[in-house]
Amino acid sequence: MPAFGPRRQPSRRGSMADVPKDLLEQIKELERLFTVDAAKLKEVMNHFVKELEKGLSKEGGSIPMNPTWVMDYPDGHEQGTFLALDMGGTNLRVCEIILPEEKGEFEIIQSKYKMPEELKTGSSDELWEYIADCIQQFIEYHHEVEELEDMKEHIPLGFTFSYPATQEYIDHGILQRWTKGFDISGVEGKDVAELFENALKRRKLPIKLGALINDTTGTLIASHYTDDRMQIGCIFGTGCNAAYMENCGSVPKIAHYNLPPDMPIAINCEYGAFDNEHIVLPRTPYDVIIDNDSPRPGQQSFEKMIAGLYLGELFRLVLVDLHDNKNCQVFENQDISKLRKAYTLDASFLSMIEEDPFENLSETGDLMHRVLGVKANKPELELCRRLAELIGTRAARLSACGVAAICKKKNIETCHVGADGSVFNKYPHFKARGALALREMLDWPKGTKDKVVILPAEDGSGVGAALIAALTIKRVKQGNLAGIRNVEGMK
Numbered sequence: 001m002p003a004f005g006p007r008r009q010p011s012r013r014g015s016m017a018d019v020p021k022d023l024l025e026q027i028k029e030l031e032r033l034f035t036v037d038a039a040k041l042k043e044v045m046n047h048f049v050k051e052l053e054k055g056l057s058k059e060g061g062s063i064p065m066n067p068t069w070v071m072d073y074p075d076g077h078e079q080g081t082f083l084a085l086d087m088g089g090t091n092l093r094v095c096e097i098i099l100p101e102e103k104g105e106f107e108i109i110q111s112k113y114k115m116p117e118e119l120k121t122g123s124s125d126e127l128w129e130y131i132a133d134c135i136q137q138f139i140e141y142h143h144e145v146e147e148l149e150d151m152k153e154h155i156p157l158g159f160t161f162s163y164p165a166t167q168e169y170i171d172h173g174i175l176q177r178w179t180k181g182f183d184i185s186g187v188e189g190k191d192v193a194e195l196f197e198n199a200l201k202r203r204k205l206p207i208k209l210g211a212l213i214n215d216t217t218g219t220l221i222a223s224h225y226t227d228d229r230m231q232i233g234c235i236f237g238t239g240c241n242a243a244y245m246e247n248c249g250s251v252p253k254i255a256h257y258n259l260p261p262d263m264p265i266a267i268n269c270e271y272g273a274f275d276n277e278h279i280v281l282p283r284t285p286y287d288v289i290i291d292n293d294s295p296r297p298g299q300q301s302f303e304k305m306i307a308g309l310y311l312g313e314l315f316r317l318v319l320v321d322l323h324d325n326k327n328c329q330v331f332e333n334q335d336i337s338k339l340r341k342a343y344t345l346d347a348s349f350l351s352m353i354e355e356d357p358f359e360n361l362s363e364t365g366d367l368m369h370r371v372l373g374v375k376a377n378k379p380e381l382e383l384c385r386r387l388a389e390l391i392g393t394r395a396a397r398l399s400a401c402g403v404a405a406i407c408k409k410k411n412i413e414t415c416h417v418g419a420d421g422s423v424f425n426k427y428p429h430f431k432a433r434g435a436l437a438l439r440e441m442l443d444w445p446k447g448t449k450d451k452v453v454i455l456p457a458e459d460g461s462g463v464g465a466a467l468i469a470a471l472t473i474k475r476v477k478q479g480n481l482a483g484i485r486n487v488e489g490m491k
Contacts, residue, residue: 045405064268071480106466132199216268221233248262251267
């Protein structure tokens, strides 16, 4: 059956012909504020390299550069059945992953369990009992075992715990602080691996913890398992982060372990904290407001300029400022009380504006009216469209700086980068804008193919966690025990 109606275009080119002079001047000023040219990108990248190195030093720096005790890539021949637990902000995901004989293949069964809101501000015991209960339900449903205690072998589990934690060992992690709306008493400053294992023991569940990991490290390992050209794992979503393989000899802060200098170790950068000192990032007055009004001013400076959580807020702050500005008329004589509410808009709002295919921006107009109660005229819609493009483009271009810095630091000329997160997967043109920025920073000759390609990642918090548990058990069998606490439990 034929499809009727106009074919939807991915986006349209705006026309500024009917935009009044006062708004045109504001648009030019916004372009000046939010445009990051190639020279600035390189300046940010070069400072980024120095900050990565500082984070690896004994003294440390703004970027934590956490050693993860993941000491190698998978070779694709890992085999066995593993569990993965992914504790996100909204859901708890339990997976069973089977690694078959075929290289780089996997089978996955998974179930999601809603994290009850009351649990997020409850007690430590309530949290771990709930998690253990979900795992028990999962095993009982997928394994026809009358008594769990009858299972002869303990199943290795990889636990993705994506909250700031200090790791002296791969099967250990001290929670530094809760994020993502959690505030559970009795967990900060404690070893979450031990609390988790105690809950499993109370229920006599046949599980051994093989690894406690961050989702970004999992993204690196899972992506490399299916594509051995992957050398960096990234998250571009509510937050931002990257992980890559370093040589132990290039990590002075673990020198006291006396590990072979050429032994690999995965580093979880946590580079949302890049440039907390405000030396190089091109912050606008609106970025300063976001930082000052945030729960932790002066922290996560890079993240606040590029992560999905903040893109809608940047857009909102600019529109409120323009409305209150006496030199131009935006939403004149209209009630903008909804627009004045902080964090009313998220990155998806900007995505919808950028995806509006119509010349008259009718979808943008409907959106503004539906969400904000504002009736925007055509010139105001053009301004909103251009502002969304500027904010989205800046986020993509700055995001690429972290990838470029890792490539420069490690002398990586060509590789694949596995990326995950809502902004990377859903924001229009994000991939293409990031790719162009990499080309500008890394000086690839015109007409040549991209040498560093950012691609969708494999499932880091599920498959990645299982693979890291498998790698840890493999290391114990080989006698490489660096960064493993419970060696006997892994055998």
